[in-house]
Amino acid sequence: MNHKSCPDEYPISLVINGYEMAVFQLTKFDLEDWTYGYLFSEGFIQAANDIESIVINEDMGSIHVTLSAAFDEEQVFSKKKHYTAGCGRGVTFFSMTDVKNFDKVTSNQTYQLSYLLKKRSEFAQNSRFYLETGGMHGACIVDEEGNITIREDIGRHNAVDKIIGHALRNGLRPNRLVLLTTGRVSYEMLSKAAKFGFPVIGSRTAATKQAIQLARYLNIEVIGYLRGKMAMIYTAAGRVENDVNPEPLLERCFEGGNQPVELYR
Template structure:
């Protein structure tokens, strides 16, 4: 089978007429990405903080409502993120530890997460066409899934957060699944939105697990086939498999 090449483009994000940064992105779902990225970075606190978004070739321009203080964000030091194009975040580890602990009543089995991971893989259209995309997926309480994809794992998560934000979804009722490594900044994005359960087909870093323990987030890694690794012990995911490793 011959796969097509994954595509990426430079996209510059302007907020209130000022350039925030230029990012390498896959063009699909850029409005979702804009909302999710601004929320993840603490620039907005809700979808209602954005007055207008305009998208043109290689540029996304956002006008915030007058009540939003963008100047405080501009003064923050930028931190390099791990992998995926050396992105930047305005959140340091100390900032993230100030986030409120997550609150969810979801309790799920590893069998259920493996099933949803399989559905996620089948629904990842761009990955299946190119073999070179990351994806992020939310699982609703009803079992319905929504998938967003991008060349970068951080961008994919921002897109799915933006989708949930724009559609006013309750994070208490959602699970986040991702194809990428769960690093501390990925955990920070997820916890800021309020996801109580995060699952990945690969690993979580030590810093991410430490932060997840502190914030009450359940992290499950290596969701593949009949495998899973539960990194945390918050009681939100239980082991109903016989051949599974848990720590």
């Protein structure tokens, strides 16, 4: 029998300009990427240079951030918090109504389905901490040269924040990237992808009805059940070409029955 180690999670307090924002359950690696990604996803920063300094104290379980510009703490922290679903629970200040006001994503980049399936396989084979523990989520970006970069965490949304933070810190152009995730694509996951500007997001599992509605409105291509030779394309942005099965099965999604979903297997 193969024995795997247990995945780690720790309570870590995020403090911005002296104000404690919340305590998050995080896996303690790539915390600087997470900090940049989370603050960007939540609208606290618009660019990497909006952060003046970050002090991470793993022993104390704290991340202290100083922003280069002042912000209205009372206005920000008085906003209603929305707690995210799933493991490593997080918090977002964006409602679905807020997300609908994000800029629509524009990109003329297209991908073959076989290419995305291949990259999803590479992602799985190179997810070090999942392979060690069997209990970690991951997020991966595929750049225009086909290179992959992976970040992992106990929480699926934390992993996405980490990969967004990596992209932000390295000045990567979102309209030339694909975001892959191991977790369910829910509305807060879709909002993170939309805020950064990813034109394509793929998952090994499902997307929620709310995420699909937002994706269609914001012009983001969402692909679920991306595994083996199977995939479900929930949207119709025209960024994914089916070169795996020329005759997809059209199935009715849970979204209301009037828009068929293409299922390839």
